[in-house]
Amino acid sequence: MIENKALITVNDLTVAYKEKPVLWDIDVEIPKGVLLSVVGPNGAGKTTLIKAMLGLIKPAAGTVSFFGQNYKRVRKKIAYIPQRNSVDWDFPTTVIDVVLMGRYGHLGWFSRPGVTDYELAKKALEKVGMEDFFDRQINQLSGGQQQRIFLARALVQDAEIYFMDEPFVGVDIATEKAIVNLLKLLRSDGKTVIVVHHDLQTLKEYFDWVLLLNVRKIACGPVKKVLTPKNLQLTYGGRTFNIGKDVALNLDLD
Amino acid sequence: MPELEIIVIAIILVQACILPGVFLVLRGMSLMSDAISHASLLGIVIAFFYARSLDSPLLIISAGLTGLVTVMITEWLISTKRLKEDAAIGLVFPLFFSIGVILISKYMGSIHIDSDCVLFGEIAFTPFERLNMFSYDLGPVALWIMSFILIVNSSLTFIFYKELKISTFDKSLAHALGFSPILIHYGLMIMTSITAVGAFESVGSILVVALMITPPATAFLLTKRLSRMIIVSSIVGILSVLIGYLGAFALDVSISGAIVSCSGLLFLITLFFSPKSGLIIKVIKFNENKLTFSTRMLLVQLLDHEGKSNEILENTISNMITHMNWPEKFAKKVAKFAVQKNYILRSGNDLKLTNFGREVAKHTLQWT
Amino acid sequence: MHDVISSLFLNYTFLIVIIGTSIIGSVAGSLGVFAVLRRQSLLGDCIAHAALPGICIAFLISVSKQSWTLLAGAIVAGVIGALLLHLIQEYSELKRDAALGIILSVFFGFGLVLLTYIQSQEISEQSGLNVYLFGNAATLLRNDIYVMGSLGIVVILFLILFWKEFKVVSFDKDFASTLGFPQKRIDFFITFLTVISIVVGLQAVGVVLMSALIIAPAVAARQWTDQLYKMVMLSALFGILSSVSGVIISSLYEKMPTGPVIVIMVSIIVVISLFFAPKRGIFVSYIRHINQKLTIHSDRVLLNLYQFSEVQKDPTFAHDITVLDFVGEGSTLSILNKLKNKKLVYNPRNGYWGLSIKGVKYVKNLLKETKNA
Numbered sequence: 002m003i004e005n006k007a008l009i010t011v012n013d014l015t016v017a018y019k020e021k022p023v024l025w026d027i028d029v030e031i032p033k034g035v036l037l038s039v040v041g042p043n044g045a046g047k048t049t050l051i052k053a054m055l056g057l058i059k060p061a062a063g064t065v066s067f068f069g070q071n072y073k074r075v076r077k078k079i080a081y082i083p084q085r086n087s088v089d090w091d092f093p094t095t096v097i098d099v100v101l102m103g104r105y106g107h108l109g110w111f112s113r114p115g116v117t118d119y120e121l122a123k124k125a126l127e128k129v130g131m132e133d134f135f136d137r138q139i140n141q142l143s144g145g146q147q148q149r150i151f152l153a154r155a156l157v158q159d160a161e162i163y164f165m166d167e168p169f170v171g172v173d174i175a176t177e178k179a180i181v182n183l184l185k186l187l188r189s190d191g192k193t194v195i196v197v198h199h200d201l202q203t204l205k206e207y208f209d210w211v212l213l214l215n216v217r218k219i220a221c222g223p224v225k226k227v228l229t230p231k232n233l234q235l236t237y238g239g240r241t242f243n244i245g246k247d248v249a250l251n252l253d254l255d
Numbered sequence: 256m257p258e259l260e261i262i263v264i265a266i267i268l269v270q271a272c273i274l275p276g277v278f279l280v281l282r283g284m285s286l287m288s289d290a291i292s293h294a295s296l297l298g299i300v301i302a303f304f305y306a307r308s309l310d311s312p313l314l315i316i317s318a319g320l321t322g323l324v325t326v327m328i329t330e331w332l333i334s335t336k337r338l339k340e341d342a343a344i345g346l347v348f349p350l351f352f353s354i355g356v357i358l359i360s361k362y363m364g365s366i367h368i369d370s371d372c373v374l375f376g377e378i379a380f381t382p383f384e385r386l387n388m389f390s391y392d393l394g395p396v397a398l399w400i401m402s403f404i405l406i407v408n409s410s411l412t413f414i415f416y417k418e419l420k421i422s423t424f425d426k427s428l429a430h431a432l433g434f435s436p437i438l439i440h441y442g443l444m445i446m447t448s449i450t451a452v453g454a455f456e457s458v459g460s461i462l463v464v465a466l467m468i469t470p471p472a473t474a475f476l477l478t479k480r481l482s483r484m485i486i487v488s489s490i491v492g493i494l495s496v497l498i499g500y501l502g503a504f505a506l507d508v509s510i511s512g513a514i515v516s517c518s519g520l521l522f523l524i525t526l527f528f529s530p531k532s533g534l535i536i537k538v539i540k541f542n543e544n545k546l547t548f549s550t551r552m553l554l555v556q557l558l559d560h561e562g563k564s565n566e567i568l569e570n571t572i573s574n575m576i577t578h579m580n581w582p583e584k585f586a587k588k589v590a591k592f593a594v595q596k597n598y599i600l601r602s603g604n605d606l607k608l609t610n611f612g613r614e615v616a617k618h619t620l621q622w623t
Numbered sequence: 624m625h626d627v628i629s630s631l632f633l634n635y636t637f638l639i640v641i642i643g644t645s646i647i648g649s650v651a652g653s654l655g656v657f658a659v660l661r662r663q664s665l666l667g668d669c670i671a672h673a674a675l676p677g678i679c680i681a682f683l684i685s686v687s688k689q690s691w692t693l694l695a696g697a698i699v700a701g702v703i704g705a706l707l708l709h710l711i712q713e714y715s716e717l718k719r720d721a722a723l724g725i726i727l728s729v730f731f732g733f734g735l736v737l738l739t740y741i742q743s744q745e746i747s748e749q750s751g752l753n754v755y756l757f758g759n760a761a762t763l764l765r766n767d768i769y770v771m772g773s774l775g776i777v778v779i780l781f782l783i784l785f786w787k788e789f790k791v792v793s794f795d796k797d798f799a800s801t802l803g804f805p806q807k808r809i810d811f812f813i814t815f816l817t818v819i820s821i822v823v824g825l826q827a828v829g830v831v832l833m834s835a836l837i838i839a840p841a842v843a844a845r846q847w848t849d850q851l852y853k854m855v856m857l858s859a860l861f862g863i864l865s866s867v868s869g870v871i872i873s874s875l876y877e878k879m880p881t882g883p884v885i886v887i888m889v890s891i892i893v894v895i896s897l898f899f900a901p902k903r904g905i906f907v908s909y910i911r912h913i914n915q916k917l918t919i920h921s922d923r924v925l926l927n928l929y930q931f932s933e934v935q936k937d938p939t940f941a942h943d944i945t946v947l948d949f950v951g952e953g954s955t956l957s958i959l960n961k962l963k964n965k966k967l968v969y970n971p972r973n974g975y976w977g978l979s980i981k982g983v984k985y986v987k988n989l990l991k992e993t994k995n996a
Binding site: 280283284285286288289332335337338339341342344345346349350352353354356357360361461462464465467468469472475476503506507508509511512513514515516518519522526532534537 | 659662663664665667668672710711714715716717718720721723724725727728729730731732733734735736737738739740743832834835837838839841842845846876877878879880882883884886887890893897903905
């Protein structure tokens with residue numbers, strides 16, 4: 002008996018934002034244990050896709066299911082690493098504090114992080130090579146170090162699925178290598194990782210699967226199969242997708 | 256006639272205020288008007304110590320300088336990177352204002368300030384005594400001051416219109432064209448200070464902030480073109496004065512308060528009911544567009560599955576509900592709309608594209 | 624002076640005022656941290672002004688100067704103001720600054736209308752409303768303290784209870800949302816608690832100066848610590864310090880209104896913190912910067928001595944200072960003197976300087992370090 006159930010299923014996902022469709026009719030099936038990169042030109046909807054899948058943006062239509070269920074039911078098994086610039090790094094908090102925030106989901110309301118949580122946080126920092134920085138103020142960190150503690154924060158959630166938004170932007174080479182190693186480690190642990198990526202050159206080297214996105218899904222599948230010149234042309238080839246000029250969507254009152 | 260004088264002064268005041276106000280709003284610096292008008296109290300007090308009179312031009316100059324100093328200190332604080340912009344603004348002006356208040360309480364307690372509540376501005380909780388201040392010898396003074404300020408503001412705006420416009424909308428272009436946006440910036444701050452102080456003396460600082468921001472904000476909701484924005488602000492301001500004054504007269508309440516409340520009311524009305532961007536319109540349009548958008552999606556779905564083996568399963572209303580994750584009511588509404596528009600034919604649960612609908616669906620999917 | 628102060632403290636009314644202002648200072652200080660960190664610093668100024676019509680309407684309805692009713696009115700007005708603020712910001716093209724300015728001035732103007740209406744009605748006790756404009760902590764009554772105290776305790780309790788939720792929502796709201804926290808509701812709750820702290824403070828400091836009490840203690844606290852809980856505690860402490868000292872000073876001198884004095888005290892704390900706090904202080908950074916430059920400069924001199932000596936085969940050879948001056952970057956003599964104090968150079972005869980043994984070791988170390996870097 003072959004179980005061919007995909008881990009993550011996206012159906013007809015459509016998201017619009019202020020008179021423009023950002024994602025249109027996305028159908029994707031992502032199997033367990035892949036390292037998937039989401040690529041496309043600017044404005045293609047990559048971050049929007051992640052956010053819509055995580056319930057941060059309300060779609061105009063479509064469904065997303067994880068393990069066959071609604072996101073809200075299984076959110077404990079899903080970790081999110083947002084873009085680095087989505088946070089004010091001058092916030093008064095230390096490295097270990099940020100990583101501990103990853104445990105808040107498990108703690109629920111009212112409880113405070115305990116010894117086990119601290120241990121887990123320290124271990125996560127070790128995995129990203131930042132254990133010596135645990136009491137450092139986050140504004141003293143370099144871009145690469147910031148990215149690493151974001152990773153540690155996700156690791157500490159002990160999730161099955163990891164979403165990362167542009168983790169390789171503005172990091173030094175050492176960090177980039179460290180992140181890639183971590184990703185491969187996660188995959189060998191059977192985790193599924195979805196990464197919004199911006200660099201086509203490193204794509205083949207780092208990832209097994211790729212989702213080519215430009216408002217619509219161009220293609221999704223193993224890199225070797227899907228990363229064809231034709232598909233790349235369709236994704237990046239300077240063509241824009243017109244949903245019909247007279248459909249102006251003004252969804253800012255959602 | 257004192258009433259007429261008040262109205263005229265108020266109208267002139269409004270016109271004088273909106274000129275720096277329009278640019279403050281466009282540059283995202285609305286609260287500078289609040290900060291400057293409060294901080295300038297200190298300048299007025301210091302000048303008063305020297306001039307010993309409330310009508311000396313020294314007051315306006317001093318207050319203008321204080322406003323400038325406030326801005327410069329605020330900007331310096333921001334440049335140290337130890338705190339953010341909004342925190343810096345909220346730190347400096349209360350300090351200056353406090354020093355001013357203490358100086359007044361300590362050293363001017365003997366002077367009968369009550370009737371010249373001008374210095375207290377909004378703290379004058381006896382504004383109807385203002386009516387007394389507009390006695391013949393004081394009224395025209397305010398009139399002269401505000402008229403002068405209006406002329407200065409108008410001239411400056413006219414002379415530097417291009418520079419103001421470009422440096423507000425495109426700072427780098429301004430640099431490239433060779434004039435300094437920084438000068439324009441400080442010039443604007445000085446204009447704001449002087450206007451604030453001139454108005455402050457007459458009718459209180461809260462009126463100043465409201466008039467600098469609210470009519471321009473109202474105008475901004477209606478038009479994005481600078482010239483029109485100025486004109487609309489002007490009209491809104493005049494309306495606020497007229498209606499406000501009538502209201503104050505009828506209810507026997509603070510005139511400045513009434514004018515401000517009226518400008519606020521006009522703002523709210525515009526916010527909700529403006530034909531292009533009012534909130535009510537937005538809600539209506541949103542629902543309209545959602546319907547149109549969803550209908551297009553429906554058509555595309557139908558087209559996708561047309562002619563395929565699962566057509567009978569897929570092209571149904573119930574499938575729209577599950578597949579698209581639409582609530583039942585909405586799915587039915589979309590279907591009804593599509594039928595109305597002759598995009599589809601519906602028999603029971605099944606949906607089928609008409610020829611027209613098929614064309615629309617294909618058109619929707621076009622690559623340009 | 625000592626007698627005056629101690630007799631003050633024995634004064635019952637004075638104690639009331641001290642307690643009241645401490646509550647205000649601590650609550651405003653604590654919630655102020657979140658306002659400042661979330662870039663909502665000017666909310667204080669805005670809500671403080673917006674509260675006026677609420678107070679007037681509450682007064683008109685209840686015809687009493689009861690703290691509870693007036694505060695309730697202020698809170699309701701504050702919440703409405705905050706909601707309108709959100710509305711304008713989110714759903715129109717206007718930005719936050721314009722929204723703040725409109726709410727601030729229009730609400731206040733409306734409040735002024737109500738105020739003058741009340742005055743024209745000649746209802747008794749309406750003069751107490753002036754307190755809210757200007758702030759006069761001296762008029763605080765025991766009842767006021769009970770009200771303020773209870774509200775204050777409730778606010779602080781919620782802060783402690785929901786500490787980690789407030790923290791994560793303020794730091795990274797999308798992440799907080801994915802963890803399952805109702806981010807928007809928590810966000811609004813923080814704003815709500817801030818409104819309460821602002822309104823509670825109006826009595827002591829008055830409308831115009833409330834923004835300072837929300838912002839200044841938090842900004843000052845930030846300079847001293849990098850941890851959120853310490854920042855909140857320190858901010859509360861600064862709030863209390865400035866309130867209490869403000870009250871004391873304004874009672875010691877004639878014709879000194881409390882509100883402005885408190886603002887001056889807290890501003891002093893901010894200035895001291897901004898300049899002299901370890902690590903972040905502007906003055907401290909400057910000294911550090913100068914020291915670094917000096918060290919670089921003096922290291923250069925030592926290196927020059929070492930390099931000259933290489934020709935001599937004796938690293939402690941003493942050289943003519945004119946040579947050193949020539950290749951140096953200026954003020955060689957004063958640097959050499961300082962180095963002499965540190966025993967890194969020696970001065971065998973007038974005008975001649977050489978590395979000491981200690982100095983030689985230092986330079987060798989320096990060279991090793993630069994190689995490894």
